[in-house]
Amino acid sequence: MIKQELCTVVSQSQIAKDIYELTLSGELVREMNEPGQFVHLKTGGEFGPLLRRPISISSISKDTSEFTMIYRAEGKGTKLLSESSSGDFVDVLGPLGNGFPVEASEQGDTVLLVGGGIGVPPLYELSKRLTAAGFTVTHILGFQNKEAVFYEEYFNSLGETYIATADGSYGTAGFVTDVIANEGVKFDILYACGPTPMLRALETSYGKNKKVYLSLEERMGCGIGACFACVCHTADDPTGYTYKKVCSDGPVFKAGEVVL
Amino acid sequence: MKSLEISLPGLFLKNPIMPASGCFGFGREYSGLYDLNQLGAIMIKATTLEPRFGNPTPRVAETTAGMLNAIGLQNPGLDRVLNEELTWLEQFDVPIIANVAGSLEEDYVEVAKEISKAKNVHALELNISCPNVKTGGIAFGTIPEVAKNLTKKVKEVSEVPVYVKLSPNVTNIVEMAKAVEDGGADGLTMINTLLGMRLDLKTAQPILANKSGGLSGPAIKPVAIRMIHDVSQHVSLPIIGMGGVQSAEDVMEYFYAGASAVAVGTANFVDPFVCPKIIEELPVLLQELGFDHISECTGRSWGKHEKLAYHRA
Numbered sequence: 001m002i003k004q005e006l007c008t009v010v011s012q013s014q015i016a017k018d019i020y021e022l023t024l025s026g027e028l029v030r031e032m033n034e035p036g037q038f039v040h041l042k043t044g045g046e047f048g049p050l051l052r053r054p055i056s057i058s059s060i061s062k063d064t065s066e067f068t069m070i071y072r073a074e075g076k077g078t079k080l081l082s083e084s085s086s087g088d089f090v091d092v093l094g095p096l097g098n099g100f101p102v103e104a105s106e107q108g109d110t111v112l113l114v115g116g117g118i119g120v121p122p123l124y125e126l127s128k129r130l131t132a133a134g135f136t137v138t139h140i141l142g143f144q145n146k147e148a149v150f151y152e153e154y155f156n157s158l159g160e161t162y163i164a165t166a167d168g169s170y171g172t173a174g175f176v177t178d179v180i181a182n183e184g185v186k187f188d189i190l191y192a193c194g195p196t197p198m199l200r201a202l203e204t205s206y207g208k209n210k211k212v213y214l215s216l217e218e219r220m221g222c223g224i225g226a227c228f229a230c231v232c233h234t235a236d237d238p239t240g241y242t243y244k245k246v247c248s249d250g251p252v253f254k255a256g257e258v259v260l
Numbered sequence: 261m262k263s264l265e266i267s268l269p270g271l272f273l274k275n276p277i278m279p280a281s282g283c284f285g286f287g288r289e290y291s292g293l294y295d296l297n298q299l300g301a302i303m304i305k306a307t308t309l310e311p312r313f314g315n316p317t318p319r320v321a322e323t324t325a326g327m328l329n330a331i332g333l334q335n336p337g338l339d340r341v342l343n344e345e346l347t348w349l350e351q352f353d354v355p356i357i358a359n360v361a362g363s364l365e366e367d368y369v370e371v372a373k374e375i376s377k378a379k380n381v382h383a384l385e386l387n388i389s390c391p392n393v394k395t396g397g398i399a400f401g402t403i404p405e406v407a408k409n410l411t412k413k414v415k416e417v418s419e420v421p422v423y424v425k426l427s428p429n430v431t432n433i434v435e436m437a438k439a440v441e442d443g444g445a446d447g448l449t450m451i452n453t454l455l456g457m458r459l460d461l462k463t464a465q466p467i468l469a470n471k472s473g474g475l476s477g478p479a480i481k482p483v484a485i486r487m488i489h490d491v492s493q494h495v496s497l498p499i500i501g502m503g504g505v506q507s508a509e510d511v512m513e514y515f516y517a518g519a520s521a522v523a524v525g526t527a528n529f530v531d532p533f534v535c536p537k538i539i540e541e542l543p544v545l546l547q548e549l550g551f552d553h554i555s556e557c558t559g560r561s562w563g564k565h566e567k568l569a570y571h572r573a
Contacts, residue, residue: 002293004533042530050477050530051322093532219318221327222529224293226285228305228334229320233313241311241336248289 002096002224003028006089010066012082017147019118020082021058023068024090032060032067035125036099036193036215036252039069040223042091044080052093053077054220054247056193058121059128070121070150096223097251100126100191100213102133109211111135112187114176114202116142116194122215124151126191127158138162138187140179142194146170177201189213200260207255214253216260218246225249233259261543263553266300266521268498269446270383270421271355273300273521276554277511277539280502280525281306281359281385281425282331286345287352290532296352298536303449303523304345306361306387309371311337316469321458326477326504327526328456330470333361338371346378355382357423365410368400373417383420386411386445389427389452401427401452404439411443421446423500426491428483429455437491448491449500449523451484477526478504485517492518493562506534508541512549515557 007026015021040052059068073082084090100122105111111130113123120141130137137159143149146169155161162179163171172179176198179185192202193215206212221227225248234242238259244250250258264275278301279290286304287296296302314334321328335341341358349356358381362368372384388401388410400410407424415422424440426433428451437448453474458467466472484503492499501519505511506527514522527534542554551557 002532004531049322050325050526051320051327052530219320221320221329222289222532224289224532226289226532227283227320227329227529228285228314228331229329230317231314231319231334232317241313243313243334 001031002094003031004091004093007092009084009086009088009090012085014082015070016150018072018074019070019148019150020073021068021070022081022084023066024092025064025066026092027065028092028094029060029062029065029067032057032062032095034099035060035102035129036122037095037097038122038223038251039067039092039094040096040220041081041093043077048080049077051221052223053081054096054223056122056215057095057125059125070118072118093223097247098249100215100252102126102129104211104213105130105133105135105189109135109188110186111137112140112180112185112190113137114140114142114180114190114192114194114198116176116198117144117148119192119194119198119215119217120151122193123191124154127155131158138185140164140176140185142166142176142198143170175201177205196260203255203260212255214255214260215251216246216253216258217251220247223247235259263543263546263551264539266555268500268520271301271357273355275300275539275542276521277535277542278303278357278500278521278523279528279535280523281357281387283525283528286341287349290528293532294536296354298539299354300521300539301355301357301382302349303357303359303385304341304349305335306333306359307335307338307341307371307375308333308361309338309367311335311340318467318469319473321467321473323456323458323475323477324479326475326479327529328458328468328473328475329453330468330473332470338374342375342378346375346380350380356380357383357385359385359387359425360414361387365413368410369413369417372414372422376417376419381420383446384414384418384422385449386414386422386424387452389425389429401425401436402430404435407436408439408443411440411445415444423447423449425452426450426487427452428480428487433487434490434494437495437497441495441497445497447498447500448495449502450491451480451487451503454480454483476503478506480504481510481513485513488514488517488519489561492559505538506530508538508545511538511542512545512557515554516559516561518559518562520555520558
């Protein structure tokens with residue numbers, strides 16, 4: 001059930017260059033049942049930008065009614081959000097969208113999580129759930145450079161973790177796909193979130209013979225499926241009239257379901 | 261709430277608040293959030309004869325106090341709107357205003373003829389003002405004679421009253437309003453979006469894949485108010501006003517300008533509960549301002565105050 005609520009800022013801190021970690025508390029945490037969902041935030045109050053900002057949920061704590069997001073303060077809205085501090089209120093709509101299917105991992109599966117940049121955060125809650133369910137999880141996280149890296153130690157505590165940076169300033173130089181090839185990473189099921197070129201590369205390489213789930217990013221209006229801003233073509237009708245909405249049919253799709 | 265009941269051609273509205281076309285889909289998404297029976301009416305997403313995928317993404321870009329969209333009239337086409345969406349909407353006791361769009365005159369006529377037969381469609385909104393399709397749409401909305409003829413053709417086949425949605429992208433909107441009145445329109449809805457563009461700081465290129473799009477949101481409210489103020493004094497058609505409505509106060513301003521009902525568009529994206537919130541706040545505000553009935557507010561900004569007989573239900 002989608003709720004709208006003024007949530008309270010529990011904490012906010014900068015964890016990498018332009019990257020912030022924000023924890024909010026509110027009753028709508030009760031509705032957060034899957035990893036990979038997102039919330040739609042009104043930033044800056046009445047005088048802030050008009051539209052909400054879709055931000056993925058990186059961890060959920062039902063015990064404390066708190067959830068955490070990690071976002072990049074890049075535009076006006078997210079910069080205003082980064083100025084809020086403990087005790088402030090944030091207008092939250094959510095949870096929205098369909099998250100990663102944990103149940104798609106079957107007993108004995110080796111799980112690989114691949115994240116790129118600001119696509120890394122939702123994988124954290126996913127990894128927590130998968131490891132809690134007894135799966136062996138490997139993480140490959142790609143960033144622009146050393147300054148942009150975050151949560152390495154958190155992912156390390158859950159499973160083997162590789163870092164790649166585009167400029168080679170930390171970890172493996174290159175892309176996440178290079179790590180899979182170079183390290184000979186074996187897996188049965190892959191969950192990924194990140195820039196579209198990265199998702200496309202993963203789909204091309206593994207979409208046919210592995211279980212692959214991809215979380216897409218797109219500019220959104222309403223976030224609930226009403227405005228048709230974030231539609232994409234379906235793979236079985238790539239130039240036709242059938243479509244999926246990233247916000248309400250996704251953001252997570254099975255590889256081969258939509259045109260990337 | 262008796263103080264909010266309004267009668268307009270084809271429409272008995274329990275209150276004058278309705279979601280605007282294109283900002284509410286066919287109601288399914290919002291029905292999971294609140295009871296749609298609360299709404300005065302629903303203006304459903306534009307329907308064309310054939311299904312349309314619409315424009316490539318990005319289709320929206322934010323602006324100061326507004327947003328640009330270039331969705332491109334994405335819709336499942338007349339047959340599916342009739343057989344799936346309108347039948348689904350029958351569960352609600354809410355009159356539907358069907359937004360009719362097309363590229364050719366024949367398309368408009370065909371869609372109008374068929375969709376007006378649906379039992380919950382109480383009126384049509386003739387979309388002669390969509391800025392985001394290459395042919396049709398806005399061309400019909402900028403040349404008075406063309407708009408008049410199209411209105412006439414649609415009126416000949418429609419089984420319900422026809423409201424014409426006016427484009428603000430004209431030099432003289434009063435002339436357009438008079439033309440469609442001559443064409444036999446039963447009412448006006450105004451305004452559609454204003455043509456606009458945004459450029460990306462890093463690439464120097466338009467943000468929208470369609471390059472230009474339609475501006476909506478609070479930024480356009482003063483434009484709409486001025487246009488309704490002028491048009492309402494020169495035609496005798498009732499006006500459903502729209503453009504940047506976010507609150508009960510905004511609704512009052514539209515009534516003062518000359519509107520008889522108000523549609524809420526972009527605000528549904530910001531706060532999906534905005535329509536029921538306005539419906540709850542409106543009677544309180546009305547009372548605070550000393551009005552017994554919302555119909556008393558229509559046209560209060562006009563120099564010579566006049567009340568229109570058909571307003572009060």
